Amino acid sequence: xxxxxxxxxxxxxxxxxxxxxxxxxxxxxxxxxxxxxxxxxxxxxxxxxxxxxxxxxxxxxxxxxxxxxxxxxxxxxxxxxxxxxxxxxxxxxxxxxxxxxxxxxxxxxxxxxxxxxxxxxxxxxxxxxxxxxxxxxxxxxxxxxxxxxxxxxxxxxxxxxxxx
Amino acid sequence: xxxxxxxxxxxxxxxxxxxxxxxxxxxxxxxxxxxxxxxxxxxxxxxxxxxxxxxxxxxxxxxxxxxxxxxxxxxxxxxxxxxxxxxxxxxxxxxxxxxxxxxxxxxxxxxxxxxxxxxxxxxxxxxxxxxxxxxxxxxxxxxxxxxxxxxxxxxxxxxxxxxx
Amino acid sequence: xxxxxxxxxxxxxxxxxxxxxxxxxxxxxxxxxxxxxxxxxxxxxxxxxxxxxxxxxxxxxxxxxxxxxxxxxxxxxxxxxxxxxxxxxxxxxxxxxxxxxxxxxxxxxxxxxxxxxxxxxxxxxxxxxxxxxxxxxxxxxxxxxxxxxxxxxxxxxxxxxxxx
Amino acid sequence: xxxxxxxxxxxxxxxxxxxxxxxxxxxxxxxxxxxxxxxxxxxxxxxxxxxxxxxxxxxxxxxxxxxxxxxxxxxxxxxxxxxxxxxxxxxxxxxxxxxxxxxxxxxxxxxxxxxxxxxxxxxxxxxxxxxxxxxxxxxxxxxxxxxxxxxxxxxxxxxxxxxx
Numbered sequence: 001x002x003x004x005x006x007x008x009x010x011x012x013x014x015x016x017x018x019x020x021x022x023x024x025x026x027x028x029x030x031x032x033x034x035x036x037x038x039x040x041x042x043x044x045x046x047x048x049x050x051x052x053x054x055x056x057x058x059x060x061x062x063x064x065x066x067x068x069x070x071x072x073x074x075x076x077x078x079x080x081x082x083x084x085x086x087x088x089x090x091x092x093x094x095x096x097x098x099x100x101x102x103x104x105x106x107x108x109x110x111x112x113x114x115x116x117x118x119x120x121x122x123x124x125x126x127x128x129x130x131x132x133x134x135x136x137x138x139x140x141x142x143x144x145x146x147x148x149x150x151x152x153x154x155x156x157x158x159x160x161x162x163x164x
Numbered sequence: 165x166x167x168x169x170x171x172x173x174x175x176x177x178x179x180x181x182x183x184x185x186x187x188x189x190x191x192x193x194x195x196x197x198x199x200x201x202x203x204x205x206x207x208x209x210x211x212x213x214x215x216x217x218x219x220x221x222x223x224x225x226x227x228x229x230x231x232x233x234x235x236x237x238x239x240x241x242x243x244x245x246x247x248x249x250x251x252x253x254x255x256x257x258x259x260x261x262x263x264x265x266x267x268x269x270x271x272x273x274x275x276x277x278x279x280x281x282x283x284x285x286x287x288x289x290x291x292x293x294x295x296x297x298x299x300x301x302x303x304x305x306x307x308x309x310x311x312x313x314x315x316x317x318x319x320x321x322x323x324x325x326x327x328x
Numbered sequence: 329x330x331x332x333x334x335x336x337x338x339x340x341x342x343x344x345x346x347x348x349x350x351x352x353x354x355x356x357x358x359x360x361x362x363x364x365x366x367x368x369x370x371x372x373x374x375x376x377x378x379x380x381x382x383x384x385x386x387x388x389x390x391x392x393x394x395x396x397x398x399x400x401x402x403x404x405x406x407x408x409x410x411x412x413x414x415x416x417x418x419x420x421x422x423x424x425x426x427x428x429x430x431x432x433x434x435x436x437x438x439x440x441x442x443x444x445x446x447x448x449x450x451x452x453x454x455x456x457x458x459x460x461x462x463x464x465x466x467x468x469x470x471x472x473x474x475x476x477x478x479x480x481x482x483x484x485x486x487x488x489x490x491x492x
Numbered sequence: 493x494x495x496x497x498x499x500x501x502x503x504x505x506x507x508x509x510x511x512x513x514x515x516x517x518x519x520x521x522x523x524x525x526x527x528x529x530x531x532x533x534x535x536x537x538x539x540x541x542x543x544x545x546x547x548x549x550x551x552x553x554x555x556x557x558x559x560x561x562x563x564x565x566x567x568x569x570x571x572x573x574x575x576x577x578x579x580x581x582x583x584x585x586x587x588x589x590x591x592x593x594x595x596x597x598x599x600x601x602x603x604x605x606x607x608x609x610x611x612x613x614x615x616x617x618x619x620x621x622x623x624x625x626x627x628x629x630x631x632x633x634x635x636x637x638x639x640x641x642x643x644x645x646x647x648x649x650x651x652x653x654x655x656x
Contacts, residue, residue: 014352021438021487024342024383024414026354040286041274042308043324055352086352110205110349114443116608122204125289128308133297144206144292159349160207178516185602185651188506188547188578190518219516250516274513279606280444323513368614369602370636371652438533450532453617456636461625472534472620488535 005045006131007076008033011067011091012053013084015120017112028053032113033082036124044128047076056084056091056108064094071095071104078131079104082124085161088140089152096138096149104138105131105146110159169209170295171240172197173231175255176217177248179284181276192217196277197246200288208292211240220248220255220272228258235259235268242295243268246288249325252304253316260302260313268302269295269310274323333373334459335404336361337395339419340381341412343448345440356381360441361410364452372456375404384412384419384436392422399423399432406459407432410452413489416468417480424466424477432466433459433474438487498538498623499568500525501559503583504545505576507612509604520545524605525574528616536620539568548576548583548600556586563587569594570623574616576600577653580632581644588630588641596630597623597638602651 010016010031017026031050051070052063071079083091085108092106107127113120127141138149142161153164174180174195181190195214215234216227235243247255249272256270271291277284291305302313306325317328338344338359345354359378379398380391399407411419413436420434435455441448455469466477470489481492502508502523509518523542543562544555563571575583577600584598599619605612619633630641634653645656 017352019354019439019443022484024345024354026347026352036286037308039281039283040308041283041324042286044308046308111347114445115347116442116444117203119203119205119285121283121285122200122206122289125286125291125308126293127289129290129293129305129310130297132310133294141293144201144204144208144210144289146293146296156350160205181516183518183603183607186648188509188518190511190516275511278608279511280608281606320514364614365636367609367611368636369611369652370614372636374636445531447531447533447613449611449613450528450534450617453614453619453636454621455617457618457621457633457638458625460638461622469621472529472532472536472538472617474621474624488533 004078004132005047005076006078006080006128007074008046008048008080008082009067009070010048010050010053011056011059011063011081011083013056013082013108014112015082015109016053018114026112033124036113036121040121040125042128044132046080046128054084056087059084059087059091064091067091068095068098071102072100077102077136080127080131081106083108085110085142085154088142089154092138092140092149092152101136103131103134103136105134106138106140107142168242168296169211169240170242170244170292171238172210172212172244172246173234174212174214174217175220175223175227175231175245175247177220177246177272178276179246179273180217182278190276197288200277200285204285204289206292208296210292218248220251223248223251223255228255231255232259232262235266236264241266241300244291244295245270247272249274249306249318252306253318256302256304256313256316265300267295267298267300269298270302270304271306332406332460333375333404334406334408334456335402336374336376336408336410337398338376338378338381339384339387339391339395339409339411341384341410341436342440343410343437344381346442354440364441364449368449368453370456372460374408374456382412384415387412387415387419392419395419396423396426399430400428405430405464408455408459409434411436413438413470413482416470417482420466420468420477420480429464431459431462431464433462434466434468435470496537496570496624497568498536498570498572498620499566500538500540500572500574501562502540502542502545503548503551503555503559503573503575505548505574505600506604507574507601508545510606518604525616528605528613532613532617534620536624538572538620546576548579551576551579551583556583559583560587560590563594563596564592569628571596572619572623573598574600577602577634577646580634581646584630584632584641584644593628595623595626595628597626598630598632599634
């Protein structure tokens with residue numbers, strides 16, 4: 001009953017940041033999601049599509065529209081979106097207000113996958129189960145908890161998501 | 165609605181294996197689950213209890229009874245069990261046939277947490293969402309999929325769980 | 329014959345960069361050198377002193393003077409300096425022209441210690457052997473090679489050190 | 493003056509141990525030394541030759557003869573040998589008593605490269621500098637120190653090498 005196709009839309013965010021040796025900064029080059037799924041030994045049918053790779057502070061209304069369009073166009077009714085944490089709540093709200101008949105789960109990370117102490121793998125696992133189990137709606141899955149789109153805020157001081 | 169207490173029973177398995185420098189083998193010394201939850205930045209209320217640390221090939225009927233008793237005694241109705249993969253199906257069946265009015269999710273790993281390429285964090289995240297979302301019953305959560313206790317088998321050649 | 333005290337002067341550089349969750353950038357907070365030496369299981373007598381933590385592009389003449397003064401003041405005649413790679417050659421030249429009767433070895437990294445793929449541990453090991461074995465003089469130890477202060481340049485396109 | 497060819501003879505030992513998912517034990521499958529040199533961004537000319545992959549407790553006189561023969565046959569006069577720590581001292585003595593006109597440095601690790609907390613990269617860096625700098629002779633390079641073949645013993649309780 002759980003073996004259903006899942007679409008994973010890549011929107012960037014901390015998960016995919018990597019170190020640029022030329023500049024000494026963290027940048028986006030390509031998504032690492034396929035590596036994460038390999039390390040996870042995931043056999044669930046996940047199709048990955050990179051919509052864009054952005055710091056979520058740089059996301060525009062057009063970017064959110066693009067995510068909505070891709071989620072809507074997808075054959076699958078189970079949609080994961082990897083996304084920066086800073087405006088994850090805004091994107092969740094944007095999508096939630098459009099009431100797609102799909103289960104959409106947004107996830108991100110506080111530490112990039114390339115770092116030893118990354119929370120990426122945990123968060124991807126957590127979101128992948130959430131998207132398979134939850135009813136239609138839009139959710140944020142972070143810190144080992146599921147939040148509905150209309151009741152979530154990032155506590156920027158603590159670096160964790162909370163209800164509110 | 166998802167903010168509920170979870171009991172995590174530690175039974176050992178690959179997740180918790182570590183390298184013993186004296187003998188050059190992998191052994192059990194103590195559970196690493198608290199470290200995983202810290203790396204995960206998990207804020208869900210998880211209470212950890214080590215029942216035992218065993219290779220699941222060494223588990224006895226008494227061990228399975230002990231897990232049943234602890235699951236039953238627990239205040240929480242959401243129970244995670246970290247467990248070796250080799251006999252995870254047997255323990256799931258043992259627990260499933262007892263029809264506790266709880267959601268019990270078993271998880272494990274193919275590569276210990278101490279290894280760079282471990283699937284532990286992903287699997288813990290996946291199971292933690294599963295236990296919060298699923299109805300009462302006993303499940304195996306591995307490879308990014310949820311299996312019911314009466315329909316799961318480990319394919320030992322491929323090292324993955326399948327229906328059957 | 330090799331058991332001699334070594335002074336390690338920390339000047340920052342890529343080794344010590346870490347991820348800042350608040351800003352999403354890499355920053356300096358504190359040196360990770362003690363962690364590296366612990367992971368290395370080093371029993372050689374190394375005394376660590378943080379002179380400053382800087383990107384080497386931000387280093388001034390005063391910073392180089394400070395390193396010279398600390399190297400000169402040190403009881404030890406074997407001095408390691410962890411340093412950013414971009415101006416490591418300049419600092420090596422500055423120190424080399426002052427002809428201290430000491431063995432001074434500069435080292436750095438292309439990828440911070442906090443990243444999975446870091447070259448930091450290798451470079452620290454390489455430099456620690458170099459400083460114990462080499463005669464008085466100033467050297468850059470990078471890429472598994474020792475360079476003298478008057479014959480080293482960073483090839484910024486390739487990200488490696490070369491003679492020249 | 494330091495840019496000289498180096499032969500690295502692989503004899504196994506902890507560095508190259510990896511996790512076997514089928515048995516749950518650590519085993520030898522293939523050497524990881526090329527991966528280490530890539531992570532190290534080493535540009536020194538190192539030629540790798542796998543002589544065998546063994547736990548050093550299983551090494552025989554024939555194995556030590558094979559290492560001697562390969563060291564002798566090598567064009568290079570700078571020889572690294574990756575080796576298990578338990579009998580590294582015996583192999584060093586065997587080679588040292590044969591007085592080859594070469595610099596031979598043995599190295600190993602307490603924790604395999606596949607583990608997060610491995611000392612392998614540090615030890616390889618340390619040994620690679622040692623073999624380039626030291627005069628002819630046979631040495632053990634471990635714990636950030638160089639030991640001569642006739643004055644080294646592994647303290648098995650502490651898991652470190654000492655003079656004696």
